[in-house]
Amino acid sequence: MPLKKIMFYPGCTLKGVAKNLEDSTLATARELGYEFVELPNWTCCGAVYGLAQDSVKFTIANVRNLIRAQEYAEEIGDNRLVAVCSMCYNNLRRAHLDVMRNRDKLKTLNIFMDEEPDYKGEIKVQHYLTFLKEYGFDEIAERVKKPLKGLKVAPYYGCLLLRPEEVAIDDREDPNILENLLETLGAEVVDYPLKNECCGSYHTVDKREFVAERTYKLVSVAKEVDADVIATSCPLCFFNLDRRQEIAAAKHHGFEKMPIVYFTQLMALAFGINDNNVLHFEQHYISPKEVLAPWL
Amino acid sequence: MKYTIKKDPHEDERVQEIIEISGQNIFSCYQCGRCSSGCPMAEFMDILPNQVFMYLQEGDVDTLLKAKTPWICAACFTCTVRCPVGLDLAAVMEAIRELQLRKNYDFVDPYKVEERDILPPIALVSNFRKFTP
Numbered sequence: 001m002p003l004k005k006i007m008f009y010p011g012c013t014l015k016g017v018a019k020n021l022e023d024s025t026l027a028t029a030r031e032l033g034y035e036f037v038e039l040p041n042w043t044c045c046g047a048v049y050g051l052a053q054d055s056v057k058f059t060i061a062n063v064r065n066l067i068r069a070q071e072y073a074e075e076i077g078d079n080r081l082v083a084v085c086s087m088c089y090n091n092l093r094r095a096h097l098d099v100m101r102n103r104d105k106l107k108t109l110n111i112f113m114d115e116e117p118d119y120k121g122e123i124k125v126q127h128y129l130t131f132l133k134e135y136g137f138d139e140i141a142e143r144v145k146k147p148l149k150g151l152k153v154a155p156y157y158g159c160l161l162l163r164p165e166e167v168a169i170d171d172r173e174d175p176n177i178l179e180n181l182l183e184t185l186g187a188e189v190v191d192y193p194l195k196n197e198c199c200g201s202y203h204t205v206d207k208r209e210f211v212a213e214r215t216y217k218l219v220s221v222a223k224e225v226d227a228d229v230i231a232t233s234c235p236l237c238f239f240n241l242d243r244r245q246e247i248a249a250a251k252h253h254g255f256e257k258m259p260i261v262y263f264t265q266l267m268a269l270a271f272g273i274n275d276n277n278v279l280h281f282e283q284h285y286i287s288p289k290e291v292l293a294p295w296l
Numbered sequence: 297m298k299y300t301i302k303k304d305p306h307e308d309e310r311v312q313e314i315i316e317i318s319g320q321n322i323f324s325c326y327q328c329g330r331c332s333s334g335c336p337m338a339e340f341m342d343i344l345p346n347q348v349f350m351y352l353q354e355g356d357v358d359t360l361l362k363a364k365t366p367w368i369c370a371a372c373f374t375c376t377v378r379c380p381v382g383l384d385l386a387a388v389m390e391a392i393r394e395l396q397l398r399k400n401y402d403f404v405d406p407y408k409v410e411e412r413d414i415l416p417p418i419a420l421v422s423n424f425r426k427f428t429p
Binding site for chain 1: 316317318319336337339340368370371372373374376377384386387390391394404409414415416417418419420421422423425426427
């Protein structure tokens with residue numbers, strides 16, 4: 001059966017330090033019968049959305065991406081634009097909602113980008129998790145070849161999948177979409193109370209000791225609830241939780257390191273895709289190979 | 297803690313600017329403290345999020361411009377989704393930062409950033425967007 005084409009917005013991080021997220025997303029989608037086609041000529045999403053009322057500069061790039069998607073949607077006959085990076089998802093979705101609500105802003109942007117066609121507001125920005133939920137977890141269960149039996153996973157959403165409320169993919173205080181997916185894959189999901197707490201985000205650039213403190217807390221609580229790995233979808237959360245364990249370990253005596261993985265990597269393993277060209281374990285600071293050995 | 301009651305904040309230009317930039321009615325805060333109790337970055341702050349509103353309601357913008365708090369807020373929106381009167385605290389923090397950034401103030405010097413080879417692009421882009429004009 002030919003693969004169905006879906007527009008995919010990778011974002012800049014997936015092209016570099018998060019190759020493991022991109023390749024595992026593409027591989028798992030292919031397994032479900034979809035070809036994720038990279039949005040032609042996409043640009044950076046800007047990572048954080050402008051919160052000032054008079055801010056338009058944070059919206060331009062996103063609306064430009066949505067216009068590109070609008071053009072391409074006609075070609076492939078599907079208006080869904082899937083992003084897997086939490087920041088990209090959050091930005092594109094917020095930009096869409098923002099210009100739909102503030103038509104003046106949309107008009108300003110359309111005039112500013114007079115070389116582009118106007119944005120009509122028909123693009124449905126989705127996170128990969130929502131896409132999978134729509135696809136159906138029962139159907140996904142049928143594709144599982146090597147259930148992740150016995151692997152204790154702490155699901156970690158971070159901020160941008162759940163907040164602000166208008167873009168939340170699930171309940172903002174007690175989400176369960178990631179848990180449901182992980183259970184579908186056969187993993188044992190632990191009750192992780194800090195699943196929607198912030199990792200310190202962009203402070204990792206100039207205040208890394210704060211982020212290390214957050215990492216210390218997030219990882220040690222995951223350890224306390226007996227998790228083997230933490231699964232996330234955000235490349236910035238991944239970087240902070242993975243790399244900042246180095247500082248956390250130097251500062252806190254008795255701190256035990258824990259590997260961090262993307263949920264898509266776990267999905268790939270459960271689908272029987274054991275290929276380092278997809279999983280890219282060399283991009284992890286703390287290698288998950290030992291914990292995931294039974295599925296490798 | 298110590299604070300001084302300043303002139304009517306409704307007439308204070310900078311308070312008005314913060315209200316305008318953030319689009320939030322800062323006078324609706326009634327100090328329940330739910331923002332500060334759930335804030336993941338509160339332990340690093342010198343002024344707690346609820347205290348920021350108290351200073352604003354007293355018209356004491358000078359203290360806020362000297363404070364570390366607006367530069368420690370990570371815009372995670374935990375407080376925003378929990379605020380019982382629906383205030384977007386992250387937008388208010390952004391407005392306090394904007395007040396300074398719009399005067400061409402650099403909180404972070406991009407040339408002095410370390411670990412450039414390993415930091416993900418989203419970390420750098422978001423950091424510079426929040427901390428440089």
